Amino acid sequence: MTAQIQTSQSAVRWYPPSFDIRVEQVPVPEINEPDDAIVKVKLAALCGSDLHIYRGHGGVTKVHICGHEFIGEVVKLGSSYGGPAQGRPDLYSTLKVGDKVVSPFTVSCGECSVCRLGYTCRCPHGALFGSPALEGGQAQYVRVPRAGGTLYNLSDTSSWSADQTATAALDKISESSLVLLADILPTGVFAAMQALSHPKVLTALTGRPCPLNFFPLRDLPAKQDALVQEDRTLTFAIVGLGPVGICAAVSLLDLLSVGQYPFRVVAIDPNESRREKMEAVYSKISPDGRGSGEFTVASIDDAKTTVHAWTSGVGCTAVLEVVGNNSALSLAYDLVRDFGAIISVGVHGANEVPFTGRQLYNKNVSLEFGRCPAHTMFPPAFDLLAKRQDIFGGVGDASNLIDRIVGLDEAPEMYRAFEKGQVGKVIFDPWK
Amino acid sequence: MTAQIQTSQSAVRWYPPSFDIRVEQVPVPEINEPDDAIVKVKLAALCGSDLHIYRGHGGVTKVHICGHEFIGEVVKLGSSYGGPAQGRPDLYSTLKVGDKVVSPFTVSCGECSVCRLGYTCRCPHGALFGSPALEGGQAQYVRVPRAGGTLYNLSDTSSWSADQTATAALDKISESSLVLLADILPTGVFAAMQALSHPKVLTALTGRPCPLNFFPLRDLPAKQDALVQEDRTLTFAIVGLGPVGICAAVSLLDLLSVGQYPFRVVAIDPNESRREKMEAVYSKISPDGRGSGEFTVASIDDAKTTVHAWTSGVGCTAVLEVVGNNSALSLAYDLVRDFGAIISVGVHGANEVPFTGRQLYNKNVSLEFGRCPAHTMFPPAFDLLAKRQDIFGGVGDASNLIDRIVGLDEAPEMYRAFEKGQVGKVIFDPWK
Structure with a gap:
């Protein structure tokens, strides 16, 4: 079961304390455990959450492959x-x-209770690639522990797709876009699905007011008046238009359009170039993926004005927080309605969250935090990737999520530029 | 439309800054607005959340009826x-x-979008009885604004119960227990229903792993392995066994037993007399209201050990926080599993909540905060009240939620004793 491979490889390594990325020759990884696979990396991507360690915010001291x-x-x-x-x-x-x-961004065994429930990113046997616990994929080769539980096989889709649609879809999917399935597209879908399925959103979405939204307790003894259009119109904000935020927006629009729900979505970023990217992406989505609601891109102040006007001051049904800092959480709180939900998929740090108990009580706020179980979310993310190649398929123009594909030798400069917001999503081709 | 009533009445009034309760003669309230009703109070109760103002924690300065x-x-x-x-x-x-x-503890108009969605406790026309905004019910008479949206009529149940079951049930319900429908029983039901209906609980409860739990998005392209018994067993903790905590426990056990779900519940309080009350209440619940799972009452340390042993260290599917302070929230965090839910119905104050962003991210925690929409939760609470008169019906013995019924003149002493944990649920009869 072994192809002939080299013994030394190029890899992107992080050095403490911060802002120190080096491309070095290191040994090719070996099989350590019976469940391991060694994967020859075709493409690897730079992700916003790589910046936490890059900036030295993670408390990390160990040199490792990113x-x-x-x-x-x-x-x-x-x-x-x-x-x-x-x-x-x-x-x-x-x-x-x-x-x-395709490897989801964390290892999961697929054999424990946590994995069976679909919570694969918290598998007790898991680890995050590109962390002190596990060498990353910005290299020519990578070791994947418990690969039988972790990987998705594109050469034989029968293990995850019940029919031949996935194999047929693969013909239409660009190779570079497949790397989006490792993290950012599943994370965007996760944010959008959590938002649409939250009990505090289901009242409007299903037309079943509280307490009838408390599925599966269907036959509650309640007599309810019918909801009117105003009650049922979903208002969402997406805070943060980096690559994951754009994926969340595309996924949310897709789910809203498939469900034919009435909606208004405001996508928010203080950074003008990110707003322009979001605008360009939206302009490329065909009508079937946009639904019939309103969609607008806004700065923070404009977003507050927009949500206030849309909802007569009530606020958003749900806010998707895709940044990972306290300003984003505070903005989400300001925007969300009483009995609204804040869905946070941002990677948060060591600060206490910026809410008093009274603030949360007084607004009846719901908060969802945490990492996407990317293995679990792969199938719906794959479907969206196939459906929205108009957005995800290309590289390099204003409406593409992927900004450029470069060799590993450009990693130090790309990390620097990405951290400054000067480039978008960067993909490394380790063989370029 | 007016009965002959007196012009002056006895009322329990709070004086700033704290711990100052006086029983005074004040004018009987008048109709101020066309939607008002004047209600002659039959019974009024003392609630744990009255203690926030009593202790001077609310920032209140206005003398008012409690x-x-x-x-x-x-x-x-x-x-x-x-x-x-x-x-x-x-x-x-x-x-x-x-x-x-019966009056829910807040006013709600029943005519706005917030009310139609069932979020009655946040009605923009609402107010909390017994606060600086609205005189309370510990008096002989009380003015109920927007009474047509706020009240439940027991003399004619057709406005809220589709058939005659509610009227028939009323014959079996003790009068003193009806006052539990104003707040604590709906709040307990609200906590229990939020817990059982949360998407992170639905995975186990319905056997539909993530992302299939994202109702109503049913036809997701996912191939999932079957869950085993271990995955589907629900583990809950209830933090705080005051009257609302006991109501939450009884409601949770009822919902679990009706659904025939496998479960383990630990009910937690540091106070031994509260644990004894919970034990006595549990011992009175007939087998049909207990379900077939495990139920235990524990101190904080014992609860941690119990949850660890039950779940092999994984933690609780959901934790119901029924206290309203940061120690309770921290305990809930310690007890909850990765991808678990914390359901907080405690009234929280001005402190920041005790979580860092990293803690919440790293556990994929969900948090639900806020006040019960008591008007909305009245029908299911009424059903539970009728069904569980074995617990809620009586007064004064170890297994009764209501400790005693006293005259208003005993209010200063009862506030004092209740604040010290020396008495349980106290009901005032303003005509005694």
Whole structure:
């Protein structure tokens, strides 16, 4: 089960304390455990959350290979592979050297209760790629622990797609866009799905007022008046228009359009170039992906005015917070209505969150925090990727999420420029 | 529409800055607005949240009549009543002098979008009884603004109960227990229903793992393995066993037993007498209201050990926080699992909540905060009250929620003793 591979490779490594990225020759990883796979990296991406460690905010001291978004090809497999499945995830039986794979940004075993419930990003056997706990994917090769539970196999979609639609869809998907499936597209879909499925959104979305929104307790003894259009119109804000924020916006618009729900969405960023990117992306979405609601892009102040005008001062049904700092959380609080939901997928740090108990009580606020279970969200993210190649498929023009594809040698400059907001989503081709 | 009533009455009044309760003669309230009703108070209760103002924590300076839990009889109605409904809530047409009513603890108009969605406790026309904004019910008479949207009529249940079951049930309900419908029983039901209906609980409860829990997005392209018993067993903690905590426990057990869900519940309080009350209440619940799961009452340390042992260290599916301070929130955080939900119905103060962004991100925690929309939750609370008269019906023994019924003249002493934890739920009979 081994292809002939080199013994030394190029890799992007982070050095403490901060802002120190070096491209170095390091040994190619080996199989350490029977469940390991070695993946030859085809493309790896630079992600906003890489900046936490880059800036020295993570309390990290260990030199390590960066990057948690990558796609590639299996070149070596541990001894767990190739036999009968024996109750383990399918890939332990079916994954082969040469298969093309997408790796979610964290390892998950696929065999524990946490994974079965779909909470794969918190698998007790898990780890984040590109962290002190696990070498990352901004390299020519990467070791994937528990690869049978972690990876998605693009060469054989039968383990995750019930019919042949995924294989057929792959023909239409650009290779560079597949790397979006490692993190940012599932995270955007996760934010949007959490927003639409929250009980405090379901009242308006389903027309079943509280307490009928408390699914699955359907036969409550309540007599309710019918809701009118004003009550049922969903108002959302998306705070932060980096790549994940744009993915969240595209996913939210898609879900709203599929459900034919009445809506208003404001997408917010203080950074003008990010707003322009969002505008350009929106202009490319075909009518079937936009729905029939209102969508606008705004600065912070304009957004407050817009939400106030739209809702007569009531506020947003839900706010998607895709930044990961306290200003974003405070803005979300200001924008959300009484009995509204704040859905935070931003990576937050060591500060206390900026809310008093009274503020949260007085607004009946709901808050959802945390990391996307990217393995779990892969199938719906894949579907959206296939459907929205108009947005995700290309590279380099104003309406593309991916700004450029460069070699690993440009990593130090790309980290610097990305941190300054001077480039958008950067993809590394380790073989360029 | 007016019965002959006196012009002066006894009332329990709060004086700044704190711990100063006086029983005084004050004028009987008058109709101020066409939508007002004057209610002759039959019973009024002392509630844990009255202690916030009592202790001087509310920043209140205005002398006012206390109390937000009361039942009574309509003695005077404004000019809005008695004509055709004209699209307004039924009570404007049907409520009559002499009708027996329960008042939820806040006013709600029943005619705005917020009310239609069921978020009645945040009605923009609302106010909290027994606050500087609105005189309370610990008196012989109380003015109820927008009474047609606010009150529940027990003399004619057709406006809120579709069939005759509510009227029939009333025959079996003790009068003193009706006052529990003003606040604490709806609040307990609200906590329990929020817990059971949260998307992070639905995975286990419905057996639909994430992302299938994202109702109503049912036809997601995901292939999922079946969950096993361990994954589907719900583990709950209830933090705080004051009267609302006990109501939350009884409601949670009822919902779990009706749904026949596998569960484990630990009910927690540092105060031994509160734990004993919870034990005594539990011992009175007939098997149909207990379900087939485990239920235990514990101190804080014992609860941690119990949850750890039950879940092999994973933690609680959801924690109900029924205290309203930061120690309770911190304990809830410690007890809740990754991808768990904290349901807080405690009244919180001016302190920042005790969580860093990283803590919330790292556990994928969900938080629900806020006041119960008691008007909305009245029908299911009424059903539970009728069903569980074994617990709620009596007064004064170890297993009763209501500790004693006293005259208003005992209010200063009862406030003092209640604040010290020396008495349980106290009801005032203003005519005693």
